[in-house]
Amino acid sequence: MADGIARRVERLIDYVRELGDTDDSVLTAMRAVPRHLFVPEVALAVPTRPDPARLIDRGADEEAWLEAVYSGVTIVTQLDDGATDIRAGKGDYTSSASAPRTVAHLLTQLAAEPGHRVLDVGTGTGWTAALLSRLVGAQHVTTVEVDGRVAGQAAKNLADVGLAVHQVVGDGADGCPARAPFDRVHVTCGIRHVPHAWVEQCRPGAVIVLPYCPDFGSNHLLRLTVRPDGSAVGRFVGFASYMLMRSQRSTPDAPARDAADRHWSTTRVDPRTVAHASAGADLAVSARTGLTSNTVNGQDDDGDWFRMWVSDPATPYSWAVAEWRPGRGEYDVYQVGDRPVWEEVCDAYFRWTGWGEPGRDRFGMTVTADRQEIWLDSPERVISSP
Structure with missing residues (x-):
């Protein structure tokens, strides 16, 4: 042995x-x-x-x-x-x-x-x-x-x-x-x-x-x-991905409080474009928005589909799902809560493309007693939202 x-x-x-x-x-x-x-x-x-x-x-x-x-x-x-x-x-x-x-x-x-x-x-x-x-x-x-x-x-x-x-x-x-x-x-x-x-x-x-x-x-x-x-x-x-520290876990999901919190819309942005982007894009979007994401794909009677969820880890009342279906020019977005999370994700993604699509190794972080800032290329170029 x-x-x-x-x-x-x-x-x-x-x-x-x-x-x-x-x-x-x-x-x-x-x-x-x-x-x-x-x-x-x-x-x-x-x-x-x-x-x-x-x-x-x-x-x-x-x-x-x-x-x-x-x-x-x-x-x-x-x-x-x-x-x-x-x-x-x-x-x-x-x-x-x-x-x-x-x-x-x-x-x-x-x-x-x-x-x-x-x-x-x-x-x-x-x-x-x-x-x-x-x-x-x-x-x-x-x-x-x-x-x-x-x-x-x-x-x-x-x-x-x-x-x-x-x-x-x-x-x-x-x-x-x-x-x-x-x-x-x-x-x-x-x-x-x-x-x-x-x-x-x-x-x-x-x-x-x-x-x-x-x-x-x-x-x-x-x-x-x-x-x-x-x-x-x-x-x-x-790359590194570990189970979250227990004291930093997200708030559990919860249903919308009432019908007024639920919204249907459409987007011209294919959710796969954002979901399948590079690690640099992921860093930029998370830094700008503080949101989390999840994806799943499958099939039903109408054919193939792909869904991307984005949510605010600080509250169970702000999330959205964008759904891709083949052959469509616009894609359905279902959103819960007052925060326009899908629009924020798209805005952050296109900011990243405007910076020249930088890779993960061009990003860094500064940690002080009262803040945590993510920056691009140098600590002076902070990209994270307050």
Whole structure:
């Protein structure tokens, strides 16, 4: 079995190495703390869409379990904050062992070195805390997890491999002031608004790496550097998408309050044009509007259709859906609430085209104590709405 595990580990490392920009120290850490030591015996293997998630059960089929663990996919370990048994297979994904390539990409961007003090936000299974321990030393790692049951299992996983990091159960947005100052902040949950507490608890020159997840189309990896004036500035350096931090989740959807809140109209803008635009467009639209999006396509008696939903995450009363049908010059828009969200999306999209359709790597963010600004090319060219 040991030889078989070693071969699987090397195969996974080769798979991760194909990224081309993974630091060798991260690969060495992955070799030192194999992934299967942090994956529960029953979980959901979640491949790239459209393939469905599948249950993996080590007790029922260890070979299939190991194959999934070392295939490089995300392994979901919790549904509905623990309210739904993982064997049900359906529910909101609320904790996971992240895809190894994504883990390696974040750690490479973090550039943690021996002796660095690291704040790890979102302990999950404990695997990233273990990898960080190999990079900087376990005594320098502080990891925060909001879910007590998840934290408890992570503590056991870490103890089983002989690593004693400092663990905190609480909202990761608060950081851990008692263990500050930090040289690095490593975030493994989706963030809409960067908590300034992380900046405050860092030394000047510290690096914060986080998944910026406004949930309009693509999500993004953000790398910030802390400045002596108490701000943090950095650029978007690739793709990353994680489950949202619990304290930053959207308000649940709700029906319109009355008939006056519901509106039908048409648009000449094909919703696929916006939905299938580049990550740069997604960043620009989310920055300008603060809206989220979702898409779905299908067929009915009238033929093919494609729908794009846009909504205001701050309120359940402002959303719209635009529907494409073949052969039409105008497309139906159904809107709820007073805010003209579809028109805002279209306006932001065409602003982006007017800027020359810049890619994601031309955008960045500045975080201060009282604001979060997204900019194009330089911090002076702010594009986000107040």
